[in-house]
Amino acid sequence: MTETAPSTPALQVRDLVKIYKVKGPGPDKTALKGINLDVKQGSFFGLLGPNGAGKSTLINIIAGLVNKTGGEVRICGFDTEKDMRAARSAIGVVPQELNLDAFFTPREVMEFQAGLYGVPKSKRRTDEILAAMGLTDKADVYARTLSGGMRRRLLVAKAMVHSPDVLILDEPTAGVDIELRQQLWAHVKKLNDEGTTIILTTHYLEEAEELCDTIAIINHGEVVACEPTEDLLGRLDMKNVCLVLGHDISEVPPGLRKFNATLSHGRRINIAYRPSETEMAKILKAVTEDGLDIVDLTTEEPDLEDAFLQMTSARQ
């Protein structure tokens, strides 16, 4: 790892713009419209957004795989253009595609990558990293014989050969079964506990909610939210209440219609409401006035999926 002052952000993105030149008569495609982001050292940071929002473009620019049109990217303080070598050695990227040479063994993949990054033989940690990723017994078999989950873990191992301060994981659990997902997360959490900053894109919102301390949501090439996960959820003005009745009814009782209640399974009434606009006491009063025999009542707090939908649906 590099020696970086603790106050230096692990990642700093300023006014980042990407315009893809489109061949033919159509207009050019603006994929990033002036992105600003700061990721603290040691953070487990989630980068979320609907398909086409610009996540891959952003990650590929950070990784030095795509040229930006404008703006600035710094990794641990190093400008990806002016201090390209230092910036690159501060970052490891686990790509979305499982692109491994089928006829290399995990040990060879690791050694080759270490050579590319100029890690001296005496400082290589091939066995240690393969062990941490649960691949010791597969170290000398051809990569083509590895399962999807093992390949994914090998890609994480490969991204770690030069002990980068920042590890970017682009959809790392797509198509990985639940047990291997948990194993992968256990390894990544350990890296994070040891000080590696993790930046993650995922379509599994539950995973992001559980793992990430901070979440940014991008939509149409813009950051629409970036804050601690708890604050993001706390800021949501929505709650659900579900009432279960002791007998079936055929329609929502009159007193609950103004709350846009819905009826399901004959005896479940669901009400989604905004606490800032509607007091729970008013809902309960209406329930009493309608004379309903309630046998159960549950309330649900909003989750990341609600946050995601609220912040990305406004401008679809």
Ligand SMILES: Nc1ncnc2c1ncn2[C@@H]1O[C@H](COP(=O)(O)OP(=O)(O)OP(=O)(O)O)[C@@H](O)[C@H]1O
């Ligand atoms: N090489 C390219 N040329 C032209 N347009 C592109 C190119 N790559 C991406 N785009 C467009 O830029 C926008 C952002 O794409 P990007 O792949 O970054 O989104 P994403 O958030 O990663 O989506 P996904 O979750 O589907 O991977 C999309 O409208 C996409 O069609």
